[in-house]
Amino acid sequence: MGVHDLARQLLTGDDPAGLMPAREQMALSLGWHIVLACFGVAFPTMIFVVHRRGVVRDDPVALALAQRWSKVSAVLFAIGAVSGTVLSFEMGLLWPGLMGRFGDVLGLPFAFEGLSFFVEAIFLGIYLYGWGRMPPRRHLLMVLPMAAAGVVGTFCVISVNAWMNAPAGFRIVDGRVTDVNPWAAMFNSLVWLQFTHMWVGAYMVVGFVVSGVYAVGMLRGRRDAHHRLGFSVPFAFASVAALVQPLVGHLLGSTLVDRQPAKLAAFELAITTESPSPLRVGGLLVNDQVRGALDIPVLGSLIARGSFTEPVPGLDTIPVQDRPPVNITHWAFQSMIGLGTLLALAVLVFWFARWRRRDPLEHRWVLRFAAVAGPLAVLTLESGWVATEVGRQPWVVYGVLRTTQAAGSNSGLWWLLAATMVVYAGMTTGAVVVLRSMARRWRAGQTDLPSPYGPQAQLRDAATEPGR
Amino acid sequence: MSLPVVVAAALFLGVLAYALLAGADFGSGFFDLTAGGSARGAELRTLVDHSIGPVWEANHVWLIYVLVTWWTGFPATFASAMSTLILPMLLALLGIVLRGAAFAFRKYSATLGQARLFGAIFAGSSVITPFFLGTVAGGIASGRVPARGRGDLWSSWLNPTSLFGGAIAVGTCAFLAGTFLVADATRSGNAGLTQQLRRRTLAVGVVTGAVVFAALVPITHDSPTLSRGLSGRAAPLIVLSGVAGVATLVLLLRRRPHVARFTAAAAVAAVLLGWGVAQYPWLLVDQVTVTQGAGATATLWGLLVAVGLAGVIVLPALAYLFRLTQSESWTHS
Numbered sequence: 063m064g065v066h067d068l069a070r071q072l073l074t075g076d077d078p079a080g081l082m083p084a085r086e087q088m089a090l091s092l093g094w095h096i097v098l099a100c101f102g103v104a105f106p107t108m109i110f111v112v113h114r115r116g117v118v119r120d121d122p123v124a125l126a127l128a129q130r131w132s133k134v135s136a137v138l139f140a141i142g143a144v145s146g147t148v149l150s151f152e153m154g155l156l157w158p159g160l161m162g163r164f165g166d167v168l169g170l171p172f173a174f175e176g177l178s179f180f181v182e183a184i185f186l187g188i189y190l191y192g193w194g195r196m197p198p199r200r201h202l203l204m205v206l207p208m209a210a211a212g213v214v215g216t217f218c219v220i221s222v223n224a225w226m227n228a229p230a231g232f233r234i235v236d237g238r239v240t241d242v243n244p245w246a247a248m249f250n251s252l253v254w255l256q257f258t259h260m261w262v263g264a265y266m267v268v269g270f271v272v273s274g275v276y277a278v279g280m281l282r283g284r285r286d287a288h289h290r291l292g293f294s295v296p297f298a299f300a301s302v303a304a305l306v307q308p309l310v311g312h313l314l315g316s317t318l319v320d321r322q323p324a325k326l327a328a329f330e331l332a333i334t335t336e337s338p339s340p341l342r343v344g345g346l347l348v349n350d351q352v353r354g355a356l357d358i359p360v361l362g363s364l365i366a367r368g369s370f371t372e373p374v375p376g377l378d379t380i381p382v383q384d385r386p387p388v389n390i391t392h393w394a395f396q397s398m399i400g401l402g403t404l405l406a407l408a409v410l411v412f413w414f415a416r417w418r419r420r421d422p423l424e425h426r427w428v429l430r431f432a433a434v435a436g437p438l439a440v441l442t443l444e445s446g447w448v449a450t451e452v453g454r455q456p457w458v459v460y461g462v463l464r465t466t467q468a469a470g471s472n473s474g475l476w477w478l479l480a481a482t483m484v485v486y487a488g489m490t491t492g493a494v495v496v497l498r499s500m501a502r503r504w505r506a507g508q509t510d511l512p513s514p515y516g517p518q519a520q521l522r523d524a525a526t527e528p529g530r
Numbered sequence: 531m532s533l534p535v536v537v538a539a540a541l542f543l544g545v546l547a548y549a550l551l552a553g554a555d556f557g558s559g560f561f562d563l564t565a566g567g568s569a570r571g572a573e574l575r576t577l578v579d580h581s582i583g584p585v586w587e588a589n590h591v592w593l594i595y596v597l598v599t600w601w602t603g604f605p606a607t608f609a610s611a612m613s614t615l616i617l618p619m620l621l622a623l624l625g626i627v628l629r630g631a632a633f634a635f636r637k638y639s640a641t642l643g644q645a646r647l648f649g650a651i652f653a654g655s656s657v658i659t660p661f662f663l664g665t666v667a668g669g670i671a672s673g674r675v676p677a678r679g680r681g682d683l684w685s686s687w688l689n690p691t692s693l694f695g696g697a698i699a700v701g702t703c704a705f706l707a708g709t710f711l712v713a714d715a716t717r718s719g720n721a722g723l724t725q726q727l728r729r730r731t732l733a734v735g736v737v738t739g740a741v742v743f744a745a746l747v748p749i750t751h752d753s754p755t756l757s758r759g760l761s762g763r764a765a766p767l768i769v770l771s772g773v774a775g776v777a778t779l780v781l782l783l784r785r786r787p788h789v790a791r792f793t794a795a796a797a798v799a800a801v802l803l804g805w806g807v808a809q810y811p812w813l814l815v816d817q818v819t820v821t822q823g824a825g826a827t828a829t830l831w832g833l834l835v836a837v838g839l840a841g842v843i844v845l846p847a848l849a850y851l852f853r854l855t856q857s858e859s860w861t862h863s
Contacts, residue, residue, distance in 0.1 A: 144627040144629075144631055145627070153601065158613050162608070162678075165604075169598060169603075173832070180588065185847070187851055243828055245828075472613070472616065478620060496640075503640060513637055513638075513639065514642045
């Protein structure tokens with residue numbers, strides 16, 4: 063399918079009015095939330111490690127760091143909680159055709175996700191307000207339920223997405239959904255691999271983002287114990303995750319040929335079936351011709367099929383109406399692979415240098431790379447989600463329900479998208495302003511960050527009642 | 531009781547918990563909004579921060595519980611309610627998003643100007659959110675959400691039952707919050723603040739009670755099914771609510787705010803339970819009964835497993851959180 067066909071498909075009136083705005087709305091709200099969800103999953107573990115060091119070794123630097131991180135998480139988890147709620151509403155508002163027919167098939171993991179969200183929110187409240195109000199060791203233990211809930215929650219949410227890729231736990235007889243088995247839907251064939259991929263990805267994102275913050279501080283000459291610890295703990299987590307992730311991703315990808323051949327063909331930009339298939343780097347599909355790609359012979363077969371001869375089945379084996387948008391899928395997939403590989407190589411070089419008894423943090427270019435590794439990891443994550451979601455199209459439930467059938471007829475959703483953009487831009491600005499001001503006050507030596515309207519603040523109303 | 535009814539009861543229990551717990555959090559926005567200028571309102575706003583800060587996120591999760599149980603247990607009705615009531619749902623959602631974000635931002639604001647901006651957003655959205663959720667309840671209870679497809683986008687929530695529902699929601703949230711805040715202020719030993727809060731809570735209570743009983747009249751014409759239930763099967767609950775409401779006012783006047791918390795919660799719970807009992811066996815009034823709207827049986831059993839786990843895991847943790855926040859060492863900052 064060429065660019066023209068794609069454009070025509072986008073502009074034709076065949077689709078329900080609620081389809082395009084619903085797609086964009088979902089992409090925006092999920093793409094925004096997923097970064098915060100990563101913090102919910104991975105940050106508590108890092109806080110635990112640092113806090114534990116502070117308690118066990120009686121290390122004031124570690125304790126102060128843990129306390130700051132807990133305040134940061136108060137802000138991040140609040141906007142994560144509300145942006146997650148947006149998604150709950152959107153399931154019904156945007157996709158009535160999915161929820162009305164399949165709500166009782168896919169819903170159960172969400173119920174368990176709700177439980178883990180409960181646990182996370184409860185212990186977050188206890189942990190945040192427990193500083194100085196609980197025995198230190200018990201206070202430390204309050205992080206553990208949060209960390210565990212993050213893992214369970216990831217499993218549950220990803221379970222639903224895995225079900226959309228590999229539907230299970232129901233039959234369709236005469237167009238009606240029957241024989242529903244929610245447990246089989248929850249524990250579908252793909253859930254474990256896909257969960258692992260996302261879980262490890264969360265550690266990459268949070269590890270690189272947080273260590274990047276302290277790399278920036280070191281670049282500006284703040285090379286104290288506080289910054290070294292703030293860099294090294296998340297960077298260690300990110301390193302392990304970045305090295306494990308290519309393996310997990312490869313295992314996940316190698317199941318594609320049987321599961322979703324159309325997605326695989328789009329990933330690899332395989333228009334026709336070539337034996338052996340090359341690895342096609344870059345390139346665009348224009349008028350059914352691949353332009354500007356760099357082909358590395360045999361490597362495509364080797365990676366996707368684990369064989370020197372087995373081909374990647376081409377898009378021409380897929381009926382036209384079942385093909386995903388090829389170029390977006392291909393580029394998103396290769397961005398994920400390219401950036402992920404870059405991050406994995408970078409941590410290898412870093413730890414190799416450490417092993418050779420050099421301190422990589424002495425080099426400014428190492429710090430500069432560590433600073434951009436955070437945004438790169440976020441980009442990797444977003445690319446991966448674009449690749450898997452766009453690559454599953456035109457299906458929302460693979461092989462069962464087309465996205466067009468899931469959408470509603472509400473053309474007013476464009477207004478919702480515009481409003482969402484405004485609100486999310488405001489929320490992003492608010493979070494950045496507040497987090498930066500917190501960092502500024504911490505650098506200036508404040509620790510408690512009292513509210514500006516609190517009892518300690520010197521306040522005077524402009525009104526007639528000063529100081530009452 | 532049949533399986534769908536048990537699941538519907540579990541769902542309604544979530545509605546109750548959300549209305550009481552998150553309702554009190556939203557209601558404190560009313561007092562925050564009307565606390566006056568920065569200096570005059572400083573004590574009250576600090577009290578609000580302190581009393582909802584540790585609990586609001588946990589209380590908020592009841593909404594997720596309700597949504598998830600609804601779409602999993604009764605999927606088709608969820609789809610039609612969401613399509614029909616999309617506008618109040620979205621406005622409530624906007625309020626939820628702004629409330630949560632602005633509350634967190636305000637606490638860590640660097641300047642008074644920022645705190646004022648975030649504070650106004652927090653308090654304003656806290657007041658409007660219950661209103662829109664109340665109109666949603668009114669739309670369902672007055673039989674305006676069809677079994678399938680989409681009902682009217684506007685009249686489904688701009689009607690007498692919905693508007694009274696919205697007003698009652700705002701009032702009950704503020705009443706609950708006021709009672710809880712009076713108790714918190716008393717415990718922290720702030721006589722001036724206690725006095726100020728008590729006066730305003732009494733006023734809110736009188737107005738809300740009047741609105742609840744006034745609403746019974748227009749509902750007779752607008753929602754006959756609901757009205758029959760309210761004056762029949764659910765009548766004892768409505769009476770109980772009135773008694774508990776009056777008891778709360780008396781207890782507040784007699785400076786017994788700690789006991790008043792329980793009677794206030796009982797008054798609100800009784801009204802809500804009255805609504806649930808009055809509309810039973812309808813899930814969407816006059817359209818779909820609980821049994822007709824139920825999803826697959828295996829899924830309903832799965833949901834009961836989730837509810838059971840919530841009882842074992844979530845409730846004790848929640849109790850621990852509440853016990854800590856009400857303890858002496860957590861009261862003084």
